[in-house]
Amino acid sequence: MAEKSDKKRKKRKSNIVFDWLGYAAMRAAVAILYCFPVRTNLRFACFLGRLLWRHYHRGRQRALDNLRAAYPDKEPAWHEQIGQRSFEQLVMLVIDVLFTPRLVKRDTWDRYSMYHNIEKVKWQMQAGQGFIFVAGHYANFEIVGYLMGLFGFEVYSIARPLDNRYINRWLYGVRERVGQKIIDKKGATEKMEQIMRRHATLCFIADQDAGKKGVFVDFFGRKASSYKSIALLAMQYNMPIGVGFSRRRGNDFFFEIGIQRIIWPQEWQDQDDPLTWITQEYTRSMEEFIRDDPGQYWWLHRRWKTRPREERKEKGPSK
16 A cells, blocks of 8 residues: 555656646636735635535545544534534635735735734744744634744745745745745754754644654643644743744634644653643643634644554554
């Protein structure tokens, strides 16, 4: 099975013609979107999100399964409502990414964002003391790194490259236009250590399934596999971790950006298992801001895909 998936991956990467055609089609679609104001595009994105909810049956079922497990006391109609809203937010993010460089400038940023509890983080970064910023797949998580780059902070974000090299190169250009730097997830370990030694800011999307080698922590009442690298970097370089969010207001291109929690090095130094404690703390903080508006979270996301060893043993070998 692994050999087959590797072959498929290689075929996708080597098909230059299809990649370029896909890129050309995307650029044509983007040119059409730019003919209309951002609010019109966001309304259209909501419509597409509802269509996706109606017709993408596998994704819809996964989102509903996750919502039922996370909110077992809620009514089925509530699960449907939140799931559909989550799909709308997913498509709206595409519009956000495309319009952010056009709308958000040094003299216009305050028209599109408001801030909560960011002063300590701002001074930490301005002083060049180093910082780790974590967020989740929630609302417009992309705009946070963009704004930090716009304000002149030395910011690096870890990202998985897209399979289409042309689209990937173009999107990286959009995201890096004002100073944010993107590091490919593959082979990022050495670069991350260099960044930490320079006391810059490193940003992670920290709610991805980490597989069997991850550390398992509680997330909405279930064990979820999380990457060890964030906690290990914080411990090695004695750096605080900020748990941040960007929450959309209504259906507009306007966001509440805030820090839910700062985890300081002195907090974990006396813990028996600091790696697990740190990971659980930032995961718990993400759950808190998601609960404030669960319709903005990506419930489609396979956050609970990998199960802990004890659960796999109880289930037994798959046939």
